[in-house]
Every structure is written in C-alpha cells, then in structure tokens.
Amino acid sequence: MTVISKTAAGSAEGSTEIERDRRRPTINDIARLAAVSKKTVSRVINESPFVKEETRARVNAVIDELGYVPDPQARGLAFRRSFLIGMIYDNPNPQYVVNMQQGILDALKGSGYELIIRPVVRSDPNFLSDMRAFVERQKLFGVVLPPSVSEDERLAALLNEIDCPYVRIASVPLDEAESMVVTHDHMGGAAAAKHLLAHGHKVIAHISGPLTFRSAHERRRGFCEALAAAGVGMPDAYVMEGAYTFESGMACGEALLALSPRPTAIFTGNDEMASGVLQAARKAGLRVPEDLSVVGFDDFQIASRLWPPLTTVHAPTTDVGRIAADRLIRGEDDGRARRYDPDSILPYLVVRESSGPAPA
Amino acid sequence: MTVISKTAAGSAEGSTEIERDRRRPTINDIARLAAVSKKTVSRVINESPFVKEETRARVNAVIDELGYVPDPQARGLAFRRSFLIGMIYDNPNPQYVVNMQQGILDALKGSGYELIIRPVVRSDPNFLSDMRAFVERQKLFGVVLPPSVSEDERLAALLNEIDCPYVRIASVPLDEAESMVVTHDHMGGAAAAKHLLAHGHKVIAHISGPLTFRSAHERRRGFCEALAAAGVGMPDAYVMEGAYTFESGMACGEALLALSPRPTAIFTGNDEMASGVLQAARKAGLRVPEDLSVVGFDDFQIASRLWPPLTTVHAPTTDVGRIAADRLIRGEDDGRARRYDPDSILPYLVVRESSGPAPA
DNA sequence: ATGCTCAAGGTAACCGGTGTCATAAATCGC
DNA sequence: GCGATTTATGACACCGGTTACCTTGAGCAT
Numbered sequence: 130m131t132v133i134s135k136t137a138a139g140s141a142e143g144s145t146e147i148e149r150d151r152r153r154p155t156i157n158d159i160a161r162l163a164a165v166s167k168k169t170v171s172r173v174i175n176e177s178p179f180v181k182e183e184t185r186a187r188v189n190a191v192i193d194e195l196g197y198v199p200d201p202q203a204r205g206l207a208f209r210r211s212f213l214i215g216m217i218y219d220n221p222n223p224q225y226v227v228n229m230q231q232g233i234l235d236a237l238k239g240s241g242y243e244l245i246i247r248p249v250v251r252s253d254p255n256f257l258s259d260m261r262a263f264v265e266r267q268k269l270f271g272v273v274l275p276p277s278v279s280e281d282e283r284l285a286a287l288l289n290e291i292d293c294p295y296v297r298i299a300s301v302p303l304d305e306a307e308s309m310v311v312t313h314d315h316m317g318g319a320a321a322a323k324h325l326l327a328h329g330h331k332v333i334a335h336i337s338g339p340l341t342f343r344s345a346h347e348r349r350r351g352f353c354e355a356l357a358a359a360g361v362g363m364p365d366a367y368v369m370e371g372a373y374t375f376e377s378g379m380a381c382g383e384a385l386l387a388l389s390p391r392p393t394a395i396f397t398g399n400d401e402m403a404s405g406v407l408q409a410a411r412k413a414g415l416r417v418p419e420d421l422s423v424v425g426f427d428d429f430q431i432a433s434r435l436w437p438p439l440t441t442v443h444a445p446t447t448d449v450g451r452i453a454a455d456r457l458i459r460g461e462d463d464g465r466a467r468r469y470d471p472d473s474i475l476p477y478l479v480v481r482e483s484s485g486p487a488p489a
Numbered sequence: 490m491t492v493i494s495k496t497a498a499g500s501a502e503g504s505t506e507i508e509r510d511r512r513r514p515t516i517n518d519i520a521r522l523a524a525v526s527k528k529t530v531s532r533v534i535n536e537s538p539f540v541k542e543e544t545r546a547r548v549n550a551v552i553d554e555l556g557y558v559p560d561p562q563a564r565g566l567a568f569r570r571s572f573l574i575g576m577i578y579d580n581p582n583p584q585y586v587v588n589m590q591q592g593i594l595d596a597l598k599g600s601g602y603e604l605i606i607r608p609v610v611r612s613d614p615n616f617l618s619d620m621r622a623f624v625e626r627q628k629l630f631g632v633v634l635p636p637s638v639s640e641d642e643r644l645a646a647l648l649n650e651i652d653c654p655y656v657r658i659a660s661v662p663l664d665e666a667e668s669m670v671v672t673h674d675h676m677g678g679a680a681a682a683k684h685l686l687a688h689g690h691k692v693i694a695h696i697s698g699p700l701t702f703r704s705a706h707e708r709r710r711g712f713c714e715a716l717a718a719a720g721v722g723m724p725d726a727y728v729m730e731g732a733y734t735f736e737s738g739m740a741c742g743e744a745l746l747a748l749s750p751r752p753t754a755i756f757t758g759n760d761e762m763a764s765g766v767l768q769a770a771r772k773a774g775l776r777v778p779e780d781l782s783v784v785g786f787d788d789f790q791i792a793s794r795l796w797p798p799l800t801t802v803h804a805p806t807t808d809v810g811r812i813a814a815d816r817l818i819r820g821e822d823d824g825r826a827r828r829y830d831p832d833s834i835l836p837y838l839v840v841r842e843s844s845g846p847a848p849a
Numbered sequence: 850a851t852g853c854t855c856a857a858g859g860t861a862a863c864c865g866g867t868g869t870c871a872t873a874a875a876t877c878g879c
Numbered sequence: 880g881c882g883a884t885t886t887a888t889g890a891c892a893c894c895g896g897t898t899a900c901c902t903t904g905a906g907c908a909t
Binding site for chain 1: 513558560561562563565566571573583584586587588590591594603604605606608622625626627628735761764767768771790791793794795796
Binding site: 155156157171174175199200202203208 | 864865866867868
C-alpha cells in the first residue's frame, strides 16, 4: 500500500536516485509505470469506455500498487468544478444541524466528495451576494438546502443562475421533484392527532412554529385536518403560533393553560416548544400526563431527558440528509436519479410518558 | 461589482465579441487590464514587498473593479496546499459539535479558508489510515482537534509525519503550547466545589466522565482539590465514574442517592449526566434543590430546559474553537503566534435553580 | 566612465489533472 | 482485399495560479 518508493526507482531522469521519495504519486508516475500516456490514465480514472480491457487492467494494477488517488484540486481545476458539497443552513437547533450533517456525510463517505458547512443568517443584507461569492469561489459541486434556507426562492434562483446543482429539503414540493426531498410533515401532525384522539382527548390545543415556515404550516395542517376528520374541533384560541423556541413554548403554554375549558392535550411544532410547555405545566401545578398530555415533534435527544420523557413525532433528519446528498452526487446517472422510497423518511410517532388518557 | 463584461471588451483575440462574457475574471484578465504580467498580479495578491506603490494601486484598482477573487483550487494546486481547515472530532454531543464549528467558522470568516468537518470513530481499525488518506488527499491547510481526538498521540504523530499543522484542544498542555489551546477544566471543577461549599454542603458526591478523558480527570481533580482545601472530604463511594451519558448519569445518580448518609449535592462531569441525576432524584422522590443540589458542566441549551433549570459550569466551547482556528490560519505570523488571553476562555459557574443551601 | 547592487518586473516552467484533435490499429461492408 | 468506420491511444494546449530564474534600469561607490 505504501510502496511509493517505487516511483523513484522507476524514474531516472536527471534526479539523484534517492530524492523525490515520499511524494504522493501523480498521474505521470502511473502513466510512466504503466507505459501509457497520462491521458489514458485519466481515461481509466474516469471510466471512459474507450480503453482496452487489457490496458485498463494494467493501469489499475499500477494505481493499486502505488495507492494512487487523483488530486481533487488538480482535477477540479481542469473540471472547472470542485468536489465539495455545501450545506447551507439557518436552522438554529444543534441536533438538527448535526443529524443533517451526519446524513450528508454518510452519503459522501467513500465518494471522494467532502462537505463544507455554511451557517447563514438569511436576513443579512449581504446574504445573497455572500452566497454567490461562496458558491462561485469554491465552484461547489452542489449544495444541500435544509429548511428554512430551502424555502428561499431568491437563493434557488441564484443557484440556477450560476448553474450550481442543489437539493432542497422541505415539507412540500417546491418545484419539480428532482431537486427536492419532501418530508411530508403533515403526516407527522396527523400521527400526533390520532394518538391524542385514541386517548380520548377532546379539548386539544396546538402551538405551531412560525407559519412562515412550511414545516410549521404542514405540521399544523396535518394535525388540524386529522382532528377535524374525527369531528373534534379546535377553537381559534386553542391554536397559537410560537417561534420554535423554548421561551415561546413556555409563553404559549401558559396562555393555553389559562383557557377555560383548559386543554387536556397540547401538540407542539417541535420538541423545544414542548419543553417550554412542560415548564409551563409545572408552574401551573399540573401533572403530566395525568392532567395534561404533551406531544412534541422532532424526537431529538432532549425528548428523553425531559420529565416526563416526551412523546414526540420522530423526524428522520439524518435519513433525509443522506438521501439529499445522494441525489446530488449520483446526479442524473441512469436516466433519472434513483428515486427514493418516500416511506423510508416519513415521520412517525414515538410514545413516551408525557401523553396518556384524557382526564375524566 | 459585476462589471465582468469588461473582460470581454478588453480581449479581442480570435473570439467573437460577445462570447466569454459572464466568466469569473482570472489573473490573466487582471494582468491585461492593468498592463502588467500575471506574475506581478500574483505579487500584489500575495502582498510581496517588491511592487512599486503605483503599480500596486493600479492592479488593485482593476481587481476591485472586476471583483476578482483568486481561484482557491488553482492557488492550492501551485501552493501544494489547500485552503481547507479540517475539524476532526468524535465528541457525540451535538451542541458541543455545533458550538465548536461555530467558533471555527467565526475565525475563518472572510479569511478565504473553508471548514471541512470529519466525525470519526477512533476505535475503528482504519482510523489512522483513513485520516492519512483524508489529510493528504485534501492537502489540508491544518486541522483542529477537539477532545478526545486531541488526546490521540498516534494521530498527532501522523500529522507531524505528513507535515500537517494542527491545533489540539485539551484540558491540559499535551505538548509545547504553540499547538494547543488549554481549557483549564480543573478550574471549572473548582468553581462548582466552591459554590456547593458556600451553600454549606458537607456530604457531596461526584460523577465524573470516563477517566480516560482528560476533561473528566481534570474536572474531577479541580473539584476534589477544592473540597479538600476546604477540609471537606469525599469517601471513595461518593466518587463515581460515569460515561458522560444520560443513562450513566441516571444509574450513578441512583447509586449515590442510595448511600447513607445521602449526599446533599452532586456535581457531574457534564450536563447530560446531570439530567440523568435529575431523573434519578425524581424517581427517588427527592426535591431539587431542597433535598438535593445538582451542578453540571457545559452549560448547553438543555441546562435551561431541564426542571429545575440546571446550575452548571459554562465551558466556552465556541471561543475555544475560534481561538484554535485563529491560531491555525495566523500561523507564526509575527514572530510567535499571537498568544491568546487564557482568561477569555476559562470556565465559569452559571447559577440556576438546581442548587441551593444544604438541607438542615 | 565602469562595475556592482538592488528594486521592480517579466518569462517560462510547473502544479496535476482534463479537453480537443490527430492518428494508429482493429473491425466492417461488400 | 481495400476504403470506411470504429476503437484505442497519444500529443498538446489549457485550467488559474505560483516558483525559479532572468532582465532591466536606477543609484552609488570607485
């Protein structure tokens, strides 16, 4: 594997025998040892069909022996495109970010592509020009856009303009499906609703995320529609809009628990707000789940650290990230990109101890 | 800023007037328009002192007008080194990871360097060879090594061997200080001890992280030494070794709360284990902080989501990341690298509601 | 005036790959 | 059996920068 010294032995032009020993082998080394031109080596690397089987085998043998790996910079320079995938995001939740990164990295593993991360502030006046500079400079191979960056049409337009492939992750299709991974958050909302209905709850409340976010909107829609389908209504006062934050969850929770009749169950748009509701319940002297059931969304680690452990809808963030990145690097390989099985990334309910039968 | 069309106007060799319009300007474009050789442009870019002030100004004017930015790939190819910083880590805590990333990115902002992240499994048999392949392939400019990757001497040796700069982050100096950022975790442990002592606690317990981690060892040492200095002893049974996980915190917490006399305060090596202790206390029917004070370490978001909100030692992870990356890209600029002020990254106690006076 | 030094800048090769096009060898049609 | 394709390969320029080395001219000592 580390027999690189062979290169030195092989070349004898004007350089002392010993020098240039431990240097990574280049395409020239391979070409010389395989007795072909560098162009042919390049063909082998890029799997061109116009190489005789015998030649290919010989070149590959040398490549393997020297442990040659093409230099991504040189390749990128000639290709006019790097082998870097960008992840541009503004989701403030650390666990979301890490899960998504992990999924992308899983897909990239062994592919030769690397991940560059880029947290952004979408409201920054320089956002778009910064993105343009970033993507153009790095000549990104493609970018993954999780929500809510994925919902920024200006950014999508910019990427189209500078011809940078991207995959958007969102609750609903935002454009032709090829460049999207859809998370179907409304089904998660529905799952939460069914769970609460099954436990006999009638007075139910919901705290959504900011409705400017598709995810917030979809989770709420799924929840409300499932309730309505079961003939359970939710008066306006029982549906609040939070900010996806702990603090907003606590504030909305306090407001909801002051209503009469008091809701016996609250579904929140994410786990952060659910933890806020748990605090509010505690301050109001309510027991969970005896007096109040709480259901969150995300199923992040915190869900099991809370008291009581949180019933929540699992969002398969890592899988989604993996699929998105996979799309990007497979490209339009075989006809259309391999379609993913939507079932594999549908949200589903995880029942813990924060939910139970409606109080009598 | 987007006056790139000028390049087309400037060149009139064998190409139709309109073509090659919206292409990023290259060093050749700058050279032509500034009427100098590309080498001189290169000198200006790299701030060579051997350029006449007048020439420099002229070149810079053209650069600004065209919004020229050198291509990192081409530059890297010639430099034999990329402008990519690697972060190699195995810390499983999402918040730690994100905070560290944020710090590094802050330092890199506007510098032209980009961050590549690399979660690893240090026990993987291919760990070292993977790292070697990764670093060599990408020709990384440098890497940041947070704990516990930073404590892997094999990795440090490998990086030395392949001549890749690195900065290690750890609780104690592991080598000559230039390539280290020291977090002085023992001072955090001491701060926790002083807090509990001030509240009159006498029967105190500690759950450390795995002692193979320096951080766990140092936090424990700081804590124990401060207690000892105050004449408060901790019998062996009151000092347990956890795994930095929620589950281990819960298990150790149950064990400690079964001791007689029961500890009135527990200090844990991180917030995760503290959340486990809170669960254990709840199961044991104890009130926090009335019956039991709990102090954690890290001050991650979860600390304020728990009930009661957790008193904990703040670890300035983001700042540490920033300083580490700063070191890397400043290099040995002016004589020795700019020294950081250790005070700026010392851990400190954040008092919330999980700690209080010892029960009478 | 001559020679030397040094600032200022240019030339050409090179970093490690790929694109384009030409060419040699192999296959095919009839 | 010979031109026309097709297959397989090489030569060479190029991607966008940098390094190594050379040239020029001004300033200064001799």
